[in-house]
Amino acid sequence: MSLFRRQARAQPHADRDVLDDLLLARIACAGGATRPQLVRDLGPLFANKLSPAEWRGRTDAALIRLADESQVRENRGRYRASEDGAMAVARFLGEKEAHARAWSEQRDLWLVAKALGADAAKPNVRKALARPEGLSALIVQKAFGLALREALSPSKLRTALALVALERASETGKAAKPGTLSADDNRKLAAQLLQSPRDVSTDARLIAALSAEQVGAARAEIEMLRLGLLRRLAAGAEEKHREIPAPKRSAPISAKASQRPGLAQFSAGVLNAARFHAEGWPGNRKAFISQVWEAIRTSHPEWGLSEIEFKDMLAGAHRAGQLVLASADLKNKRDIKEFEDSAILYKNTVWHFVRVED
Secondary structure (H helix, E strand, O other): OOHHHHHHOOHHHHHHHHHHHHHHHHHHHOOOOEEHHHHHHHHHHHHOOEEEEEEEHHHHHHHHHHHHHHHOOEEEOOOEEEHHHHHHHHHHHHOOOOOOOOOOOHHHHHHHHHHOOOOOOOOHHHHHOOOHHHHHHHHHHHHHOOOOOOOOOOHHOOOOOOHHHHHOOOOOOOOOOHHHHHHHHHHHHHHHHHOOOOOOOHHHHHHHHHHHHHHHHOOOOOHHHHHHHHHHOHHHHHHHOOOOOOOOOOOOOOOOOHHHHOHHOOOOOOOOHHHHEEEEEOOEEEHHHHHHHHHHHHOOOOOOHHHHHHHHHHHHHHHOOOOOOEEEOOOOOHHHHHHHHEEEEOOOOOEEEEEEOO
């Protein structure tokens, strides 16, 4: 047995509860998955914890464990789940039968539901998970101990949250009931559950703000909410199949407050993201700026950067020597949109790529 294989088998069993099951959930999708697909599709869930090299190493070790357990089979570089592996995924997702779904459905509905502790087998839950408003509602309902049978409407959820706020403010919990107050008064009460209580103009904005706080997202965009939830699921090595706890106080689930990165932190994050998307040969690998932006937007929502701010900081990092941007010598017509979306104009130069030195 090789040293690498012995090391893979020696990994703590706790890893099995998150990394192995997440990889297996991806492999069990229709068509299986190649190693590059696994690295790309699950990388964002671990990008805040592992460097690209560490992530690739963990992926390889997990694939060896899954193969040793006869849960995956590899043929010509493509991994597929065995019957035992497919049933392991079904158990992980709380199903009685195995299903070979598309990865987008597996990730956005079933794995997100797993992270929430919701039942994705219910059509009304799946419908809610597919909409930003519905997902926001379920996140808030979970966080404040409300049932997850369905996504409550903004008005119903506002009233329920006002009651939570009143019960927390009163030692006896016998303060005036939200039903006796106006909608504006209820909203003001519910807004006390925000990390920084403030007036919110509508119920929808209140729910959006609370949901973003609870998963550490800069905004209540559906991709950011999903990523925050899936990272919570991926971080469950210390507790099997960890779910979002219902906090006793209004602190957000994410321990890190949203904050702009310093130039060194920003540059390191950009280079890590660029390595996943770089193309070319060793010594001349480059990643489109637009692809790096999409990776940063989803992997670091806590930075709260707009695309304009990202490109401005990118140019500043280049001028400071923290990273190197490059221009395109020849433009492939097939990639014209990438060139247009990537362009950063500086004096008489237009940059399109982030250069990767490895």
